[in-house]
Amino acid sequence: MCCALAATPSQGKVFKVASLSPASNHFAYRGDYTTFAAWNFIHKARHNVVALNGCFMFPVPTQSCRKCGYVKETLPHVLNRCNIHMTAATRRHNAVVNRLEKVLPQNSHTRILTNQTVPGCDSNLRPDITVIDDKNRIATIIDVAIPFESQLLSLRRHPSTQEGETFNDAFIVGSLGSFDPANEACIRRLRITPRYAALMKKLMVSDVIKWSRDIYVEHVTGIRQYAD
Numbered sequence: 001m002c003c004a005l006a007a008t009p010s011q012g013k014v015f016k017v018a019s020l021s022p023a024s025n026h027f028a029y030r031g032d033y034t035t036f037a038a039w040n041f042i043h044k045a046r047h048n049v050v051a052l053n054g055c056f057m058f059p060v061p062t063q064s065c066r067k068c069g070y071v072k073e074t075l076p077h078v079l080n081r082c083n084i085h086m087t088a089a090t091r092r093h094n095a096v097v098n099r100l101e102k103v104l105p106q107n108s109h110t111r112i113l114t115n116q117t118v119p120g121c122d123s124n125l126r127p128d129i130t131v132i133d134d135k136n137r138i139a140t141i142i143d144v145a146i147p148f149e150s151q152l153l154s155l156r157r158h159p160s161t162q163e164g165e166t167f168n169d170a171f172i173v174g175s176l177g178s179f180d181p182a183n184e185a186c187i188r189r190l191r192i193t194p195r196y197a198a199l200m201k202k203l204m205v206s207d208v209i210k211w212s213r214d215i216y217v218e219h220v221t222g223i224r225q226y227a228d
């Protein structure tokens, strides 16, 4: 990591979280699973070299968001908080859920529930994925989150919590493609094989970068980047 960049408050944090897992940078040299447009975007985004009103180094007429009027148009705002992009942000989140669901081990004593209430639980909350092992009477509840990178370090204080035979896990990928190494505990608990896990991590990172690029480009050009 460049020392000058690492020392800056925003880029430094982005590079720090992106360096925590090799999967976060898997595309850097060969561009695996990543289009050139997404590859080009992510390098600029991680350096915060973006054409947003709140990011210019010189005075501009306004720093506010061109879409929703929020006081400062920054990358965290556009990629994670600007309401106009919520549909794309939801699809970005669901892309990670779908990747995880695809590699879960299938067997006769395991039930996999997606976006459903947990059987036997009073709560009406619908976790992204619940894996119920009827043989060993263990439930693993997983919620996927795609925060902006600078929030990633503070989001997870404990990799998982356990109440009786129920595990609650957060599964986190930063919106600039940083794979949280704390996800590894969840991957091990779900008994995903290392071979599948390695590919899954790369595809998740590339999916998130693709969606974040689509959000950013639509934001600055007004042109929809994905099929409805």
Ligand SMILES: [Zn+2]
Pocket (backbone or CB within 6 Å): 065, 066, 067, 068, 069, 070, 077, 078, 081, 082, 083
């Ligand atoms: Zn906005």
